[in-house]
Amino acid sequence: MSAKQTIGFIGLGSMGWPMASLLHKAGYPLQVIDASAERTQAFAKEIGGTAAASNRALAQASDIIITILPTSAIVETVLNGPDGVLAGLRPGTIVVDMTSGVPTITRTLAEQVAKAQGHFVDAPVSGGVPRAKTGELAIMFGGSADLLERVRPVLSCMGTSITHTGDVGSAHAMKALNNLVSAGGFLIGVEALLIGKRFGLDPAAMVDVLNSSTGMNNSTQKKFKQFVLSGKYNAGFGLDLMVKDLSIALGIGKDTNTPTPFASLCREMWAASAAMLGPGQDHTAIAKLSEKLAGTTLSEE
Template sequence: MANPTQTIVAFIGLGVMGLPMAKRLLAGGFDVVATDLSADAMEAFVEADGRTAKNIVEVAPVTDFVITMLPNGQIVRDALLGDMGFAMSLRTDTLIIAMSSSAPLETRGLREDLKILGLDLIDAPVSGGARRAEDGSLAIMVGGAPAMIEKARPLLKAMGSTVTATGEIGSGHAAKALNNYVSAAGLQAACEAILIGREFGIDPNVLTDVLNLSTGKNHSTEVKLKPFIIPENFTSGFAMALMAKDIETAASLARQLGKPEPGLEHAAALWKESLERVGKAADHTEIYSYLKVARQDR
């Protein structure tokens, strides 16, 4: 078990999710040294009384855990094993925790390459968005050896309210991608229902109440329709680019397993086209705007 006051955590990636997660580790008493390409992000972490390093290799020999919160698995691989990678500078008892979304089979390959260096890896992607990252209530799904998951549990509990072991390495990333597919399908269905109901003359707020009192209730109907979609402010805090990436990750996994699913393929195509139309900076709730325009064009 990790002792917070004596545990040094190297945290790589202080983005929208990474910065509040690193702050939660600080609040839990861990000694966190963070790095990011953004000088503003580094400064924000220093203002929270955290330590930063332009080159994380500086602290590699004394690091107990490495957490990566980076855009994709290739960037994680480059950070650890690329030309500027620092994995070879780590002690063999250092545990690496990959917490952003990545392709599950690539995660398995990365672990095999790290094993050559005597290092272990678990994948622990999160669900909940920036707001839950800030209050430490993320849902965390973890793949890897049970002993390594238990070793990391104190850190994970500092960032999330639930930690669910999902199986072998890569299963956390698979579960995250599949979760987001189901979430996206529920959001798409809710948006389409609102659009059809509006056309028929049903107040969207009333229809939302009906859904939430009936079997149509899902996460999107409960927490996204009234605050973000019906008023069309689209400020939920989770990017469409990330949602589209996760859905494609799920679809790609199904293809690699030789079992593509038609609903998943359709969703991947829909979110890809939506992303191209509304732009990478868009919130994922702007799928409503895309569906609205597409409906008008028909």
């Protein structure tokens, strides 16, 4: 049996840490790095792998490189410069960007990596921190079918669903559009709960009914009781990141000349919530905006 390929993992945040942990558990040699040197060292000590001295050094030691970072701009910074990934990239290396990125930037980065004799694909995920911990993420893949098969064993350690969406950049487009649908479902669900509570219905009972009826969605199943009615607001995905993804989705709509009246309103409400609540908020905290507008709270606390 051939030795497993060395994985370079860049980004050890709330999603990256458990995802890299699963790769280590599966027996892949890891080179890891994060913007926080302390977090890099903590991962190497607590989980395993080698703490890379730089992105360049990581690339020099890796067969496959995974990035999962807040924005495409940060991915671009990590790739470029004298200590960037491209400076140390070995020919034939596959860079798998699992960031929720901007499709147009993704395609530009793919061209840069190709010039360095490597391959760049996009493979964003859905499922949040809970499914990142269990390896049950839904993964979208943009790139050739051949490259997908080459990285499938690695992706399968982190997700149970891998969908080939098309050429490079297509998966990032799909991820943004998925989050648009998710964001709209969350908002309309919260408004329905507020209407019901003001009418006299119990919000928890409403969630139960929605989950056994046609109104069911991901938010009714996995967010309302857990993070809104409980008052915890700690699902693990930032409000600012949701606004970023919605902005990407609206940008795709603009680029394709697609009318987006409802999507635009949805994005504006999420952006207004981020402005009202300030930085560092979980995305489920947008419920507080709807509560403020209604003068009614849903939290059981």
